[in-house]
Amino acid sequence: MPPARTSLTERLFYPPRAESLARQLLLSPLDLASACFAGGIWTRERLLRRGWIATERVEGLRVVSVGNINVGGSGKTPAVIWLAERLSAAGRRVAVLSRGHGRATREPLLFGHQLPEPASRDSGDEPLLISRRCPAAFVLVGPDRLLLAQRSREELGVDVALLDDGFQHRRLQRDVDIVVVDEAVGLGNGRLLPRGPLREPARALERASLVWLKTASGAPAKLPRWSCPTVRARHVPLGWRAPDGAMLPLHAMAGQHVLALAGLARPSGFLSSLEQVGAEVADTALFADHHAFSEGELSEVAARAKRGGWRIVTTEKDAVRLPPAFPVWTLRLGVEILEGERELQAALGLG
Numbered sequence: 172m173p174p175a176r177t178s179l180t181e182r183l184f185y186p187p188r189a190e191s192l193a194r195q196l197l198l199s200p201l202d203l204a205s206a207c208f209a210g211g212i213w214t215r216e217r218l219l220r221r222g223w224i225a226t227e228r229v230e231g232l233r234v235v236s237v238g239n240i241n242v243g244g245s246g247k248t249p250a251v252i253w254l255a256e257r258l259s260a261a262g263r264r265v266a267v268l269s270r271g272h273g274r275a276t277r278e279p280l281l282f283g284h285q286l287p288e289p290a291s292r293d294s295g296d297e298p299l300l301i302s303r304r305c306p307a308a309f310v311l312v313g314p315d316r317l318l319l320a321q322r323s324r325e326e327l328g329v330d331v332a333l334l335d336d337g338f339q340h341r342r343l344q345r346d347v348d349i350v351v352v353d354e355a356v357g358l359g360n361g362r363l364l365p366r367g368p369l370r371e372p373a374r375a376l377e378r379a380s381l382v383w384l385k386t387a388s389g390a391p392a393k394l395p396r397w398s399c400p401t402v403r404a405r406h407v408p409l410g411w412r413a414p415d416g417a418m419l420p421l422h423a424m425a426g427q428h429v430l431a432l433a434g435l436a437r438p439s440g441f442l443s444s445l446e447q448v449g450a451e452v453a454d455t456a457l458f459a460d461h462h463a464f465s466e467g468e469l470s471e472v473a474a475r476a477k478r479g480g481w482r483i484v485t486t487e488k489d490a491v492r493l494p495p496a497f498p499v500w501t502l503r504l505g506v507e508i509l510e511g512e513r514e515l516q517a518a519l520g521l522g
Contacts, residue, residue, distance in 0.1 A: 174431070174452055174453065174454045174455040175455045175457050176438075176439055176442060176455075177437075177438065177439050178435070178436065178437070178438055178457055178459070180243065180368075180436050180437075180459075180460070181244075181436070181437050181438070181439060183198075184241075184242075184359040184360060184367055184368040185356045185359045185360070185368070185437065186360060190360070198366065201365050201366040202362075202366050204365050204366065205362055205363040205364065205365065205366040205367070208363050208364055208365070209363050209372070212363075212371055212372070219341055224341070224342070225342070226341060226342055226343070226344050227317055227342065227343065227344060228344040229317075229320045229321050229324050229332075229343070230324075231324055231330070232320060232323070232324040232329065232330065232331070232332055233330060233331045233332070233346050233347075233520055234320065234331075234332050234334055234343060234344065234345040234346055234347075235254065235331065235332070235333050235334065235345065235346065235347045235349065235518065235519060236333075236334040236337035236338055236340070236345045236347065236348045236349065237250055237251050237254065237333055237334065237335060237336070237337065237349045237351065237383075238334075238335075238336050238337045238338025238339065238340075238348070238349070238350060238351070239336075239338060239350055239351045239352065239370075240338065240350065240358070240369055240370050240371045240373070240375050240376065241358055241359060241367075241368040241369050241370065242364065242368050242370060242436060243368070243435070243436025243437060243460050244353070244356075244435060244436040244437030244440060244460075245351045245352065245353045245385065246351055246353055246383075246385040246404075246406050247335075247336065247351045248297050248300065248301065248335075248488065249406050249504050249505070249506050250349070250351050250383050250385075250404070250506065251267060251301055251333055251335050252300075252301055252304045252305055252506075253404075253505075253506040254333055254349075254519065255267055255301065255304075255305040255307075255308045255333055256304075256305055257519065257521070258308075258331050258333075258519060258521075259305065259307040259308055261519075261521050263330055263331045264327070264328055264329050264330050264331070265305075265307065265308040265309070265329065265331050265332075265333065266308060266309040266310070266311055266319075266323040266327065266329040266331075266332045266333070267283075267298065267301050267302075267305070267308055267309070267310045267311070267332075267333045267335055268311050268316045268319045268320055268323065268332050268333065268334050268335060268337075269295065269297065269298040269301075269310065269311070269312050269316075269335040269336065270295075270312070270313070270314055270316065270335075270336065271294055271295030271297075271298050271312040271313070272295050272297065272336070272461055273295055273296070273461035273463075274292060274293055274294055274295040274312070275292045275293060276293050277313070277314050278293075278313070279311065279312065279313035279315075279318070279319065279322075280293065280294055280298075280310075280311070280312040280313065281309065281310070281311050281312075281322075282294070282302055282309075282310050283301075283302040283305070283306065283308050283309050283310040284306070284307065284308065284309045285306070286309075288302065288303075291491045291492050292463065292492075294310075294312050295312060295461075296461060296488050296489070296491045296492050297335070297488060298310050298312045298335070299491045300487050300488055300491050301335070303491070304487075308333075309323060309327055309329060311323055316334060316337070316340055316342070316343055317342050317343045320332050320334075320343055331519070331520070338350055338370075338371075338375075338378075338379075339370055339371065346520075347380045347381065347518045347519075348378055348379050348380045348381075349379070349380065349381050349382075349383050349402075349518065350376060350379040350381075350382050350383065351382075351383045351385060352382055352383070352384050352385065352394065353385045353387070353440075354384055354385060354386050354387040354391040354392065354394065355385075355387035355388075355389070355391065355392060355440070356392050356437070357391070357392030357393055357394045357395070358373055358394075358395060361373065373395040376395060376397040376399075377397070377398065379397060379399050380399055380400075380518060381399055381400050381401070381402060381511075381514060381515065381518050382397050382399060382400075382401045382402070383402050383404055384401055384402065384403050384404065385404055385405075385406055386403055386404065386405050386509065388443075388447070400511060400514040401510070401511055401514075402508060402510065402511035402512070402514060402515045403508075403509040403510040403511060404506050404507065404508050404509060405506070405507045405509055406504055406505070406506055407504065407505055407506070407507055408421055408444050408447065408448050408502055408503070408504060408505075409421075409503045409504060409505040410423075410503050411423050411424055411500050411501065411502060411503070412490075412500070412501040412503060413500060414497075414498045414499060414500065418503075421448045421449075422448075422449065424445075424448055424449060424450040424482070424484070424500065425448065425449030425450070426449060426450075426451065427450055427451065427481075427482055428450075428451045428453040428479065428480070428481045428482075429445065429450045429451065429452060429453060429481050429482050429483070429484045429500075430453060430454045430455065430456060430472065430475060430476045430479065430481045430482070430483050430484070431445060431452050431454070431455045431456070431457075431484055431485070432455075432456045432472055432483055432484070432485045432489065432499065433455075433456075433457055433458070433485055433486055433489050434457075434458040434459060434460060434461060434462030434464070434489055434492070435457075435460055435486065435488075435489070436460040438455070438457050441486055441502075442455070444502060444504075445484065445502070448502070450484065453479055453481050454475060454476075454479060454481065456468075456472045456475070461492075462492075463492065464492060464493060469493070469494070469497060473497075473498070482500055483497075483498060483499045483500065484499065484500045484501070484502060485499050485500070485501055485502070486501070486502060486504075487501055487502070487503060487504065
């Protein structure tokens with residue numbers, strides 16, 4: 172049996188071809204749920220426009236929101252890492268504000284900038300990854316991001332805050348709204364949750380200050396129109412982190428048979444990256460996005476890899492949820508800006 176290439180979410184939200192009538196009928200109950208979701212979006216937008224939902228600015232703090240309008244797998248975290256690194260290198264005092272999706276507590280956390288690191292179950296995987304990749308930045312995690320923004324300014328003297336996954340978080344006023352779109356899949360089937368991947372209708376892109384378009388290596392999907400500037404960025408593999416922590420070049424895995432372990436909304440992108448760097452995907456262990464790997468699951472994965480004589484490989488986001496002693500090779504990603512750097516510099520206040 173060939174290794175699995177996609178998750179259930181990917182097959183539902185990003186079908187490779189037009190849906191048949193039978194499939195549409197089968198999924199029709201989700202259309203009703205999507206209509207209810209659309210009603211909630213419409214109501215919230217009207218309340219915001221009339222000022223019945225309060226929004227607040229933190230004086231002295233430049234807020235740059237980085238988000239998307241579809242769930243999972245657009246490339247938002249590499250974009251946040253690149254932005255935090257660029258701002259820190261320019262001498263800005265930077266904080267990343269995150270709700271910490273999937274974490275086990277609601278208690279606010281502060282780490283990074285040489286402060287002690289929490290467990291991934293308490294911080295969430297993406298904030299911990301951002302902190303490890305951007306050690307000069309503070310990372311604040313909690314359910315109230317307005318409170319986090321105020322704390323970052325008043326207690327830490329931060330002058331630029333990156334609001335991670337912030338496009339729908341309207342309570343905190345921002346200076347810039349960057350929306351990440353993956354050219355490979357666009358907006359999927361174009362439907363709202365739970366029938367499709369959209370958190371908001373495509374027209375919400377009218378609120379964006381700038382679209383960060385993650386470029387595709389193959390034919391791009393059909394994309395909506397937007398009127399704001401576009402940054403075209405290539406998200407590229409940089410190298411491998413070996414189980415002993417050593418950093419190795421991409422060719423270290425060329426020709427190696429691997430078992431791909433991941434908990435992602437769209438694992439096909441990761442699998443394509445593995446093939447791009449010359450790894451031979453012999454098997455996969457694919458789980459839901461942000462999945463908390465159990466000891467039993469990891470033991471079973473390790474046993475499969477041992478029987479096949481394969482190396483276990485994973486993503487940086489998944490690696491932070493694995494035990495330190497688990498024998499896994501981690502693919503590190505980076506960003507290369509292809510077009511729109513001047514507009515991006517201006518958005519960050521560096522132009």
